[in-house]
Amino acid sequence: MNAPLPDAHLLNAPRRPLPEAALAALRERFGERCSTAAAVREQHGRDESPFPVTPPDAVVFCDSTEDVAAAVAIAAAHRVPVIPYGTGSSLEGHLLAVQGGISVDVSRMTAIVRLNPEDLTVTVQAGVTREQLNREIRDSGLFFPIDPGANASLGGMAATRASGTNAVRYGTMRENVLGLTVVTASGEVIRTGTRAKKSSAGYDLTRLFVGSEGTLGVITEVTLRLFPLPEAVSAAICHFPSIDAAVNTTIQLTQVGVPIARCELLDTNAVRFVNLQSKLGLREQPMLLMEFHGSEAGVKEQAELVQAIASELGGEDFEWASTPEARTRLWAARHKAYFAGMQANPGSRTVTTDTCVPISRLAEILNVSVAEADASGLPFYIVGHVGDGNFHLAYLVKEGDADQRALAERLSHQMVQRAIALEGTCTGEHGIGLHKMGFLVDEAGAGAVALMRSVKLALDPDNIMNPGKIFSV
Amino acid sequence: MNAPLPDAHLLNAPRRPLPEAALAALRERFGERCSTAAAVREQHGRDESPFPVTPPDAVVFCDSTEDVAAAVAIAAAHRVPVIPYGTGSSLEGHLLAVQGGISVDVSRMTAIVRLNPEDLTVTVQAGVTREQLNREIRDSGLFFPIDPGANASLGGMAATRASGTNAVRYGTMRENVLGLTVVTASGEVIRTGTRAKKSSAGYDLTRLFVGSEGTLGVITEVTLRLFPLPEAVSAAICHFPSIDAAVNTTIQLTQVGVPIARCELLDTNAVRFVNLQSKLGLREQPMLLMEFHGSEAGVKEQAELVQAIASELGGEDFEWASTPEARTRLWAARHKAYFAGMQANPGSRTVTTDTCVPISRLAEILNVSVAEADASGLPFYIVGHVGDGNFHLAYLVKEGDADQRALAERLSHQMVQRAIALEGTCTGEHGIGLHKMGFLVDEAGAGAVALMRSVKLALDPDNIMNPGKIFSV
Incomplete structure (x- = not known):
């Protein structure tokens, strides 16, 4: 059984410096939406976990999938970390920039892209929170049941495989995400899943990204199942x-x-x-x-x-x-x-x-x-x-x-x-983050974690996507 | 849009010869449970798809996860294909040995490993069929709802992400598999998931193997959710x-x-x-x-x-x-x-x-x-x-x-x-197999399929696990 690691071990990984050229490219693309102000960086280097603030080198505020793709492409070109940021309600240190890098803030991506009440589906940008979603769709007679307590972003909820109250009946993010738009580690945009309720078409990329905690790509849009408001x-x-x-x-x-x-x-x-x-x-x-x-x-x-x-x-x-x-x-x-x-x-x-x-x-x-x-x-x-x-x-x-x-x-x-x-899990809904990396090995076994690591390296060979979370690479 | 491929293209991939040494190793390990008889090979080289019979070079009848691991280890050492075989009810050519190799028959693996009625879970060997399962657990007051019509094996149902009638209420194999025992391409045994109802612990390997059609590993045990028989x-x-x-x-x-x-x-x-x-x-x-x-x-x-x-x-x-x-x-x-x-x-x-x-x-x-x-x-x-x-x-x-x-x-x-x-999928429940490889690209996009291929090569670098299915590597 792996002992809990001290904060120093988790947080003092070698930082990868953000090259001047990378910052210049970000500034050129994002203008004032790229910030290196201490207050902004500090706000993006903490969450609800007990770890000390560990700020990124820069924060970019994205408005679209294209913005995210541009930011990731710049990070990829310079091999610097990318940390997706929604509302900052993580409890496990997901947002801490343990190797430095760029915090990609999607909190302004708050568009309800498409509501299809007749199919009980909705597509939202990753920064939409669950409360906003339920407010905006109220007139449709539908609701999105997953409720982790915090008014988290739906991108973040997908990334941590969140659940909370209501899951006992309606399932977790695992069951209720139909598809995703994801910016991969190379800055490419892919779509997973369809609006059909089920599919047997190839590997379940949707479920691979759900719960991947930002380590495989940045989720920019989420297609969700909705439910009729109960009578x-x-x-x-x-x-x-x-x-x-x-x-x-x-x-x-x-x-x-x-x-x-x-x-x-x-x-x-x-x-x-x-x-x-x-x-x-x-x-x-x-x-x-x-x-x-x-x-x-x-x-x-x-x-x-x-x-x-x-x-x-x-x-x-x-x-x-x-x-x-x-x-x-x-x-x-x-x-x-x-x-x-x-x-x-x-x-x-x-x-x-x-x-x-x-x-x-x-x-x-x-x-x-x-x-x-x-x-x-x-x-x-x-x-x-x-x-x-x-x-x-x-x-x-x-x-x-x-x-x-x-x-x-x-x-x-x-x-x-x-x-x-007792055949249970170390985390029902918060994710591994920084906190539970040792526990993951105890739970899943070294073989399964090695397999996860192979998947990670296949999709993110330079380890730029939220590095130092879930497992060390 | 990719045109349907002619059978010849699908079936006439270069066969990889089964070396004498591999056959000798299989015979030594499996004795009479290793067969090269034409009738046995032909029976294992067909399914319910319209494709002509394409037999494997040898068939091994496994009784345990250890048997499967031994067979895969021999295949891995000689870089020959492994095709998992349950009941042969695939509709998409999954079982055809398009590159030759070893059919790993799990149909004798019919043990109900562990029923936990108090948790509404059961673990079964991969060869247990859904009818057998429901017969054997009837006295518990529980049932397993997923019913694709055919009396398929639960390993095969997991591998194709099967569903059928009842899925409208109870979900598909995607929602109802809690965990798996899998023999990976190197012959290693891993376990995915736990008996807890939900988890946020790392990548969702369970969902990665569910629907992978034998191309990432051989499923040897499946832990399933059960439901109380309705009043x-x-x-x-x-x-x-x-x-x-x-x-x-x-x-x-x-x-x-x-x-x-x-x-x-x-x-x-x-x-x-x-x-x-x-x-x-x-x-x-x-x-x-x-x-x-x-x-x-x-x-x-x-x-x-x-x-x-x-x-x-x-x-x-x-x-x-x-x-x-x-x-x-x-x-x-x-x-x-x-x-x-x-x-x-x-x-x-x-x-x-x-x-x-x-x-x-x-x-x-x-x-x-x-x-x-x-x-x-x-x-x-x-x-x-x-x-x-x-x-x-x-x-x-x-x-x-x-x-x-x-x-x-x-x-x-x-x-x-x-x-x-119409934002749907080419396959709701049968899988891609041989038949729909072109469709998968149309549906998911080249980027997403390339990503699936990266995962495949990371987990099976020699492409021995059911090669020529889902996509070409």
Whole structure:
């Protein structure tokens, strides 16, 4: 089992200097949209991970696929790194310019390129965020369900194979991206997939780029599956005497095949932090936050079944929130758990795990991990997409406190060991980034990682696409 | 647009001779499980495609991943081709030994390695067929929904990214394979994926091998998602005055989001052939054959909604088949359409298309294509997984009649052109194989195909894994 690597190792790779000629070419092509201002570079050299800021040498703001292709072509000609940048909400250090290079910012690429409501598909530029998308398509009666919490860009969500709440019913980015426009490492533009719902035409390049974390190319457009807005939506919370009881309820729901749309666990600490921030007055004990989608009758039927199962397993106080306002309030609170945790512990940064296990092993890994976290003395909380077997145990460590940070990393490492032993994964949805490179080898095996590396070198022989992420080359 | 290639071009690639030393090594390792008998070789050098038999030089019958690894290691040492063989039900020439080599037969690898009912997962050896799987897990209350018609092996289904009926609700092999054991081109064994429902850990090797048609490695084990057997199942047929009316009904169902489990179109010709073979006495006009899965109330609700939509669009005579026996009879008839077509036209072979388009374009492509097929004078029929926008127009050509074959290929080619222009794919579920290599370039573009080729050469530098399929290297 590979030990967690110290930040110095991850961040102090030899930087590749940006030649004057490359900068001149960028300035010529992008004018004021190319920046080397310290503030801009710093903003692009950080994300929500606990790593220190590691700025790129230059930032270019792209408006189109052609812009991205031009930037990558310049980088390729000079063999300097390219780091795609969307909204900066990565939790795993994806955006840090560990070898220097050019941050290719696609956040201005916010066009809904084409909505085809009759086919339930939409093509968007990579900088469109999920909230923008859902706002702009609302009148079509359709929605895009994948919701990782952060208002991430859809390009970034594709690049990290994001999921979050709703995935238990609608799947992840893996299932919901139909096709991509990608700028490859040579600056060439390719398209993957079609607008057809399925295809057996050659290698699944779409799925190869989804989750490749910018290491194979820059995603500039994404074609997505949409879903009809459900006729009826209902949300409920249910309190449980223990995490075990909440998890066992989830396991039963899954096994019975209830098509629940969201099934989120909050432990007592998470409820406490959320209460502090959002003044929801939730009872401070483990809780499931659930949502049901379907016809009026279908939602009612699901809810009754869930209520029956939950009651049998010790669930108390099933509370309904059927008005959109009440639902929004609950989900907003859930999504703010990450910031609520930091706010309740001023001056802290979050070290979060992202393990995902077969659902039958969920109670087991949670119990051991909670005992361990309790014993550590570190503040922590748990939120989990438990319908998928995925949860985040987030440690709150004092910024700059190396001992706390090291302790959190060690606990996180033990959790990953446990998840892998239970046939799970070190990352359900955040990606490998900088943080989990050692874990990837533990999980996939050296042979599989070597194979990934072969693919990488075949597509990016000079290793310019987001180098130093996923694995070292 | 690339013209269809003549058989001679596809089949007469330079054969790579099997060195005596390679054969000796195979015989030493496999004993009587290595065969060079003409009958065995011929059986392994054909499939359900219209191409002439093209036998391998030797066939080895494998019982385990280790056997496969040993066979591939011998092939790799001598740089001779390896062609994985499951049940021989390919429709696209995947199994033909166009460059000679070793057919690696996994049909004896029929172990259910591990069933985890509590997680809704199962791991099987590659030779397990979907019917065997569903028979063996029946007592668990679970089932594996993907049903391409043929009783294909699950290894072969993964290799071609198969789907078929049920995919409209449950997805294809792309969505339902959690992980694989693969023997790579060097004879190494790797595992991809985990038993967790989702993961963001590195490149999606699982999806890279799913649909790779044996060109990147030999799949020896497959871990699959299972589903709870629905509480209620109901099937119905509905006749329509035209294909248009049937397709428009399908489009509306999709747009409303009815979670229909199967939605199959049969044109008048298909109904006629099925009647001839299965004596079902179905009214000979276009027909939708549908299935609903859910709770008792849910199925009823879905069925009522569908009936209302169908009636509005000209559907007549909604007939229910709620007993398992009646349903089985209907689906058996549907699955036999392929053989019914050939039986009704003795001495014929089938040239079938497999296009898949965005659902809003389905009526358009069907109307033009039917007019064209009618004008051709060739016998033909249509069956379609129309809920996914995928259909098969099957031409029945006299075996050995080069003119009929050429005409059918030309019409098929025109259909593919049309599908690609409508943002669809040349193959929804059968794969590229030999048949559609030119189409792949038309569909994906030379850049994307070049990228696939780079991946292939990175993973199989000597081009020994099923060479001459998907693209030429």
